[in-house]
Amino acid sequence: xxxxxxxxxxxxxxxxxxxxxxxxxxxxxxxxxxxxxxxxxxxxxxxxxxxxxxxxxxxxxxxxxxxxxxxxxxxxxxxxxxxxxxxxxxxxxxxxxxxxxxxxxxxxxxxxxxxxxxxxxxxxxxxxxxxxxxxxxxxxxxxxxxxxxxxxxxxxxxxxxxxxxxxxxxxxxxxxxxxxxxxxxxxxxxxxxxxxxxxxxxxxxxxxxxxxxxxxxxxxxxxxxxxxxxxxxxxxxxxxxxxxxxxxxxxxxxxxxxxxxxxxxxxxxxxxxxxxxxxxxxxxxxxxxxxxxxxxxxxxxxxxxxxxxxxxxxxxxxxxxxxxxxxxxxxxxxxxxxxxxxxxxxx
Numbered sequence: 001x002x003x004x005x006x007x008x009x010x011x012x013x014x015x016x017x018x019x020x021x022x023x024x025x026x027x028x029x030x031x032x033x034x035x036x037x038x039x040x041x042x043x044x045x046x047x048x049x050x051x052x053x054x055x056x057x058x059x060x061x062x063x064x065x066x067x068x069x070x071x072x073x074x075x076x077x078x079x080x081x082x083x084x085x086x087x088x089x090x091x092x093x094x095x096x097x098x099x100x101x102x103x104x105x106x107x108x109x110x111x112x113x114x115x116x117x118x119x120x121x122x123x124x125x126x127x128x129x130x131x132x133x134x135x136x137x138x139x140x141x142x143x144x145x146x147x148x149x150x151x152x153x154x155x156x157x158x159x160x161x162x163x164x165x166x167x168x169x170x171x172x173x174x175x176x177x178x179x180x181x182x183x184x185x186x187x188x189x190x191x192x193x194x195x196x197x198x199x200x201x202x203x204x205x206x207x208x209x210x211x212x213x214x215x216x217x218x219x220x221x222x223x224x225x226x227x228x229x230x231x232x233x234x235x236x237x238x239x240x241x242x243x244x245x246x247x248x249x250x251x252x253x254x255x256x257x258x259x260x261x262x263x264x265x266x267x268x269x270x271x272x273x274x275x276x277x278x279x280x281x282x283x284x285x286x287x288x289x290x291x292x293x294x295x296x297x298x299x300x301x302x303x304x305x306x307x308x309x310x311x312x313x314x315x316x317x318x319x320x321x322x323x324x325x326x327x328x329x330x331x332x333x334x335x336x337x338x339x340x341x342x343x344x345x346x347x
Contacts, residue, residue: 003032003344005036005072005073006036006037006072007035007072007073008066008074009037009065010040010065010074010076010078010084011041011042011077012042012053013077013079014328015077015329016075016078018328020037020050020053021050023333024052033340038068038070038071039065040057040058040065041058041059041062043060043078045060062078062083062087065091066096072097073336075098080105088124089116092122093116095122097124098125099125099332102129103130103199106129106209107203110206123343125336125338127334130207131203131318131322132328133324136207138338140308148275148311152308153271153296153306154270157194157200157203157269158303158321159181159187160197160269161303162187162302164249164257164267165301166180167252167254167267168257172254173253174249178195186323196248197248198246201271204218205218205219213281214237214239215240217241217242218242240273240281240283243284244284244286247287248286264292265290265291267288268288268299269288270285271283295315304320304322
């Protein structure tokens with residue numbers, strides 16, 4: 001009989017619904033593992049939902065999900081920071097391993113939450129918090145042992161990439177390309193987190209934390225509850241700092257795009273980190289003009305990519321869907337299955 005793994009899901013928007021759709025399509029079965037949702041926390045019980053969302057499992061109290069005896073793993077996909085932080089902490093404190101897709105949460109509180117999970121002998125996985133369906137955290141954790149990472153550069157926000165692609169292809173001004181992205185569902189009604197560069201900035205924090213880089217200097221730009229976030233003291237790990245202020249794409253105009261196009265180049269929004277000889281990791285987040293020999297040059301539309309340079313292997317580039325219900329659900333459920341496998345290995 002398949003190993004039964006019971007899932008509590010907090011949040012049933014695009015990602016949570018995507019997870020439930022995959023569970024329904026696959027009937028929850030993967031190579032001897034049977035996954036089943038047992039509780040689903042939502043904000044609005046009466047909101048219309050797809051048929052593959054089992055309404056009898058819905059609750060508007062996330063604590064029920066985190067405390068239930070018939071939940072083995074909690075999936076947090078509600079978004080936001082403060083309540084999501086409470087959810088993940090409460091789940092871990094109640095003996096549940098956690099999978100989250102929450103980039104802002106992991107950027108701000110990832111170190112704290114990973115430490116809590118470790119002390120409790122639990123797992124905290126968050127592949128979906130960075131590049132959607134692209135397994136970049138898995139790659140960093142499993143491949144870059146021999147190699148010393150020298151740099152990473154990524155197109156990590158699909159909204160920005162789509163807007164810049166359309167401006168390059170059509171000559172449209174920023175406002176028009178943004179409106180098109182919103183109409184297609186690629187941009188939120190309030191797109192500030194994307195187009196002002198905060199989303200990419202959060203993801204850079206997570207990537208650096210995965211590589212054991214102290215990011216507390218970067219985190220001073222974050223604001224939570226109206227107050228600057230104060231990070232931990234330098235832990236002795238390599239220290240990351242910004243070499244120039246974070247920028248989004250809201251200041252990129254059609255003239256800049258056209259000048260790049262005429263020169264055979266493209267403007268892309270890039271998050272980058274370069275390990276310096278001074279022991280500092282020098283970071284930037286903002287628009288860059290890329291030439292055709294750049295591995296990120298041909299990454300268009302809503303796709304994401306990350307180019308990682310190791311001192312032995314050279315540069316490898318991962319490209320794929322960085323957002324969307326199914327790619328993100330894929331990353332979430334891959335994390336769930338990884339927890340199941342590692343739990344079995346621990347005995």
